[in-house]
Amino acid sequence: MDIILKIRRFNPETDTESRYQDFRIEAEPDERILDVLMRIKRFQDGTLGFRKSCAHGVCGSDAMRINGKDRLACKTLVRDVAQHGEESVLIEPLRHLPVERDLIVDQTAFFERFRSVKPFLINKEPPPERERLQSPKERMAFDDATNCILCSACFSACPILEENQSFLGPAAVVQAFRFLADSRDKGFEERLPVLNASDGVWPCQNHFECTRACPRAIKITKRINETKRMIEAYQKSQSENK
Amino acid sequence: MKHTFDAIIVGSGGSGLYAALEVSAKAKTAVLSKVYPVRSHTGAAQGGISAALGNVEADDPRWHAFDTVKGGDYLVDQQAAMLMAEEAVQAVYDLENRGLPFNRTPDGRIDQRRFGGHTRNFGEAPVRRACYAADRTGHMILQTLYQQCIKNGVHFYDEYQVLDLALKDNQCAGVVALQLSTGEIHVFEAKTVLFATGGFGRMFKITSNAYANTGDGPAICARRGIPLQDMEFFQFHPTGIKGLGILISEAVRGEGGILRNNRNERFMARFAPTLLDLAPRDMVSRAIMTEIRSGNGIRGDRKIDDYVHLDATHLGKETLQSKLPDITDFCKTYLGIDPAENPIPVLPTAHYGMGGIPTDTHGRVVIDNKGTLIHGLYAVGECACVSVHGANRLGTNSLLDLVVFGRRAGRHMADYVNHGDPAGIATDATDFSREWITRLTAKKKGPHGGRIFDKMQRTMMEKVGIYRTETHMARAVGEIQTLRERYMMVRAEDRRNAFNTDLLELIELGNLLDLSLITAVSALNRRESRGAHSREDYPDRDDPQWLKHTLARLEKDDVGLTYKDVDVSLWKPKPRTY
Structure with missing residues (x-):
């Protein structure tokens, strides 16, 4: 069947503002939107700019807005967005990050926030000769948070970031939670200043847009709330100890 | 723009990041990567990383090494395989200690499961040797190593496509790279360079490989006169x-x-x-x-x-x-x-290239049968050939290869920068790259790369795939040579500087065409069946004639072949049955 991809284009060297361009193309219902974009690029218009790599939802390169939802182009099938042919599918870059070209956004701000939560195991005790022990239950406590591929879909979906551009954002909190909930990690106090800042975890108001957008099925909103509870519990124990 | 470092790592998958962690602690280091580091294809590896920890049943590194040798149909260099199996144990503990969330046994140790070709006591029965984190082991390795790089302040140049290698006599002088966001050409002068650019499965139509797996490191080495080893062995x-x-x-x-x-x-x-x-x-x-x-x-x-x-x-x-x-x-x-x-x-599905840039067990690039080195040049991971995978890699040994040899290369590089003088980069170092890009973006009419890409992938899939014959492979060589001629006329439609992904695809296509030719010629010449190289016209392994590594040199439009000994010092080749 034929579908129309309505793609938002922007080239900083020639354009002052973005514009939409229609591409009419034959597509199979089982194809990925990324397959269709690649065919446009290789056979219709080589100037179309987008990122891609693994093509099966594990590298996080091709997050974009498809019909207004933040998704991976390689995890969205044509039949998910067009059933009958002749439909128009809207393709736009992610929000809350500057567009560098067409569907390519500058993720510097996203990765800066990720780095700010110290996303690495903090444990100053020397490791044993073999592995550090961890029970299966302790391991599963942070399981879904380890799935994050840093694609920025949640960052784009977050309604808080529309008004407060300095909010830490969903992915960075998930990445912090991944370590806070790891029985081997001792870095809670080191991460606290960033998480407990006014732009840290607190601006989140449970809209659940991040959870809906996550292509890795992470319960992001829940993890943010759990992080808030950890901070509150810590503050309570601190004040009781005084 | 020109930059000067002690060490340059090209590629930010498992092996590049591991090497970067080691060398950056002791020398001024930068990592160049065509994608953001967490996007690398190491992240797509699923099942596990093998090590004879013996956490769930008895195991022994010698059994692991033997399985690796037999799995590789005896084209494996046996001392290298033994070294990898022995260092595997500590490598897995190191990853765990750095935070990798392995699945656990009920008593809290790293859990292990079965994988193809891994056996107990030299082939008796399957053994549980693969340490794993669900079916995302590669993702966890990549994440853990990137986390450690953040912790250690490793310097990254994200979205830089490497174009060329600068050599001076037999010494490495640096690399040339294209900054994708601006289209600017950069020179990175360095005493030592490591290629960790990953695989090249995109030469085939049906592949598990990422779009980024276009063999940039091996192709660049081949154009600079460095032979590629055992390229006929490609795992489906x-x-x-x-x-x-x-x-x-x-x-x-x-x-x-x-x-x-x-x-x-x-x-x-x-x-x-x-x-x-x-x-x-x-x-x-x-x-x-x-x-x-x-x-x-x-x-x-x-x-x-x-x-x-x-x-x-x-x-x-x-x-x-x-x-x-x-x-x-x-x-x-x-x-x-x-x-x-x-x-x-x-x-x-086309999955893994056993061949690549020939190296020793320190990751140093070795260009002939006599052990001649390119001083300062290293390669690790799928783009390299140690050779621990021989004619067919065992599952889980790729992640192990990255970690063990990434660490070894990083340590050796850190040591190397303290000795001798830098080669110094020549003033004409960027000439080749500039001419290439100028040709691809010239305001002339020429074919677009899409059809050439498609034809290359079909040719390799149909004629240099799982089952091979003289007739098909000879045809493939001819077809790839024709495509390489057409490539000289190709023009990018996109002539802008910022994020010119059209140009990037054409650069990648050029690399894949060179590697396709080398693969097809190496395969055509090996008249036996061994591991992943399976010929219908020569169905048996032929040790007297062919127990040797191929070294293939790109010579303009042709490929010159020489051969190199295999280390069989531990186990005598035997028929391979399971």
Whole structure:
């Protein structure tokens, strides 16, 4: 069947503002939107700019807005967005990050926030000769948070970031939670200043847009709330100890 | 723009990041990567990383080394395999200590599972050797190493495409790279350079490889006169999702999954009576293609796109969800089926290049049979050939290769920068790169790369695939040579500077064409069947003639071949049965 991809284009060297361009193309219902974009690029218009790599939802390169939802182009099938042919599918870059070209956004701000939560195991005790022990239950406590591929879909979906551009954002909190909930990690106090800042975890108001957008099925909103509870519990124990 | 470092790492997958951690602690280091580091294809590795920890049953590094040698059909350099198996144990503990969230046994140790070709006591029965984190082991390794790089302040140049290597006599002087965001050409002067650019599976039509896997490092080395080793050995993974090539981990069979034909028969019982579905990948892929050709595929029409079933329905929802969650997700997303209820339609998919830039066990690039080095130049991971995988890699040994040899190369580089003087980069170092890009972006009419890309992938898939013959491969060589001529006329439609991904694709295409030619010529010349190189006209392994590594040199439009000895100092080659 034929579908129309309505793609938002922007080239900083020639354009002052973005514009939409229609591409009419034959597509199979089982194809990925990324397959269709690649065919446009290789056979219709080589100037179309987008990122891609693994093509099966594990590298996080091709997050974009498809019909207004933040998704991976390689995890969205044509039949998910067009059933009958002749439909128009809207393709736009992610929000809350500057567009560098067409569907390519500058993720510097996203990765800066990720780095700010110290996303690495903090444990100053020397490791044993073999592995550090961890029970299966302790391991599963942070399981879904380890799935994050840093694609920025949640960052784009977050309604808080529309008004407060300095909010830490969903992915960075998930990445912090991944370590806070790891029985081997001792870095809670080191991460606290960033998480407990006014732009840290607190601006989140449970809209659940991040959870809906996550292509890795992470319960992001829940993890943010759990992080808030950890901070509150810590503050309570601190004040009781005084 | 010109930059000066002690050490440059090209590539930010598992091996590049591990090397970067080691060398950056002691020398001024930068990592160049065509993608953001967490996007590298190491992240797509699923099933596990092998090490004889013995956490769930008795194991021994010597058994691991032997399995690696036999799995590689005796083309493995045996001391290198032994070293990898021995260092595997500490390497896995190091990853755990750095935070990697392995699945655990009830007593809190790293859990281990079965994988193809890994056995106890030199082939007796399958052994649980693969340490794993669900079916996302590669993702966890990549994340853990990147986390450590952040902690240690490693300096990254993200989205820089390497274009060329600068050599001065037999010494490395640096690299030339294209900054994708601006189109600017940069010179990175360095005493030592490591290529860790990953695989080149995109030369084939159906592949598990990422778009980024275009063999940039090996292609650059080949154009600079460095031979590539054993390029005829390319592994087809038995279980890719039919039509798409997306990998369905061997861990599905490690957990008990079974391959079945249209009679619902467990056909591997006929091909590998002891290891059954856990035989090495080359054998399972051939078994699948043999079934399909005999009319035993699910459709039964004997066409090359017929398929077989991977049955995991008996594993139960709980095992699938806890140990194979991503596989379950892929099946639901791309096939609309739940593997707990329906068998998965699978077909072999181009997966892993055993060959690459020849190195020793420190990652140093060695260019001939006499041990001649390119001083300061290193390669690790899939782009390199140590050779620990020989003619066919065992599952889980790729992640191990990255970690063990990434660390060894990084340490050796850190030491190397303290000795001798830098070669100094020549003023004309960027000439080749500039001419290449100028040609591709010239305001002239020329064919676009899309059709050439498509034709190259079809040629390699159909004529240099699982089963090979003289006639087909000779035709492939001719076709690839024609495509390389047409490539000289190709022009990018996009002539802008910022994020010119059209130009990037053409650069990648040029690399893949060079590697396709080398692969096809190396394969055509090897008149035997060994591991993944399976010839219908020479069906047997021929040790007297062919127990040797290929060294293939790109000589303009042709490829010159010489050969190199295999280290068989530990185990005498024997027939390979399972």
